Amino acid sequence: MNVDLNKLKSWALEVAVIIASIVLVLVITISISGLDLGRAFGVFISSTFGSTTGLLFVLRRATPLIIAAVGLSVAFTSSFWNIGAEGQIALGGIATAGVCLFTGLTGGIAIAVAFIASFLFGAGYAGVAGYLKAKWDVNDIVITMLMSLVAIALLNYLIAKPWYWWEGPSGLYSRTAPIPASEQMPALAYPLNSMFIVAIAIAIGAHYFLSKTQIGYKIRMVGDNKMASMVSGINPIKTMTLAALISGGICALGGTALVLGEYFRLQGGITGMYGFFAIPIALFCRNKPAVIPFGAFLVAIVMEGALSLTSVGMSNRLSDVMLGTLFIIIFLPDLIKALKRRLS
């Protein structure tokens, strides 16, 4: 096998820099929160990659991240800035819960229809924004971002009113009834669910789609150079809209993963910032679906570890600081290159 040693080296260096930076940020935040460093790191490691259960929790957390980041990579490849994955996950969750709870369908059919409905909901959402961008150059960042606030408002409305499940006076949350066991995705080894395998399959499928098919080639052409793609006979409006449709559809399946593979119902805050965390993952993995599961795994470790630290008194905002930091770390190589250029 022909392995480019230099490429491998620079990649390894990048990963090493990322891990070192994560450790550094953890040391700083743990210290200013006044916690014991050794104990905090012990908790962090044992709840992530230091134990089998921790590892399974990390993989479960990686599931919606993989799906959403793969979805985003399709849009980003066509240079459509879909940053509304958070809203698409919400819509996917809504569609999934709607099908499984309110259509009367049962078992495998319900699951299949839920997947299709979820995909269509997300595709519709991103497709509208994609078409507006492709045809009239309407700013995609603002539209997809604001639409996700609307989608989350819809989710909050549904669980608070029409889909609210009254579980007696002890009920605390706004949430729907649980989804019957026959319509849940089968468990692999608690807490990991078979949705994880679906996520990996989606990543592989998207890799094949983007790199091996003709439509994938067109999407890459439009993203690289719109003018050149037009010259070679590609319709950029159609192609970008198609990329947006596929992107939104895949992202929405992240919501299906959360509803059928983790919460088994629809509830508030279910989107859990996964849609935002997916952005740096897609960018860091250079929009390569085959690499995204590894990036998602790393981010899932950070999210899971940050959450575990709240049990020893860490602020629950840690993972958001980590998100911002991750973004910065991801661009360290570019940053170093740019700095070198300036100094020379």
Add this chain to the structure above:
Amino acid sequence: MIEIIASILSYFPVIGLSALGGLLSQKAGVYNISIEGFMAFGTLAGLLGYYYTGSLWIGLLFGFILLMIFGVLLAFLTVSLKLDQIVIGFTLWFFAEGLAGFLYPLLVPGGFKVPDRFGGVFGFDSIFFLTIVLFALAFIIFRWTRQGLAVRVSGESPAVADIAGINVQKTRWITVVLGSGLIGISGAYLAVHILQGFNYMMVAGYGWVAFAVILFGRWSALGVLGGSLFFSALIGIQTRMQVAGILFVPSEFMVVLPHIAVIIVLSLAGILGKKSGMPSALGIPYKRE
């Protein structure tokens, strides 16, 4: 009557100042995608300023100064190092938002409420007038001064600016840093005067509304002023109706009505409008040939 108009326009300084801040840097050719995050950090800064000194004005000053520091970071990364403005914008958005949420409980254990508000006349407070004055100033500077011309040319065709002896990098640095400071004031005002306390993610998408107002206002100070008035009125009407219990849609949707309006208006403007006054070199780092 005039009091009602004033209360409907209570969000005007929030949208206006942040849109003006974003406009300033965009005019010179640099995107500031981080408005939402900068406003979030501005809320923290404003509350800290008030917490330590008991003065609302110092709260706004804190917002201005601390966010200029973020502006320095943004300018260094995008103007000097020429990194991708969109990606760096996301970075600083999340970083500022997360950092504000992380630092507030550490710095202000237990939290607090601001018992004070800015005074004014007819229900319009002093910051409302300050915002109007700043818009007028921006209009005059862009239209009639050398400095304003330097900013516009740097955003339209930096190479020409360079030949004409304008320091493009310096111009962009100044607009990015000052613009970020204005966004900081907007966040600080939101925290100390309107919401009077801290909540995580309390900016609630208003930063994105401000960003959209810049596009809607076609990069002109007057257009952005009009857009800010229009969208802040929508937010004001929505808030008043919700307080009064008049709901024609469920309350969950009332909150996002202004956002829905932005989506519709921006799309329609794109579909129907002539091509905009967008600075030609917006988003493109300047490299000397």
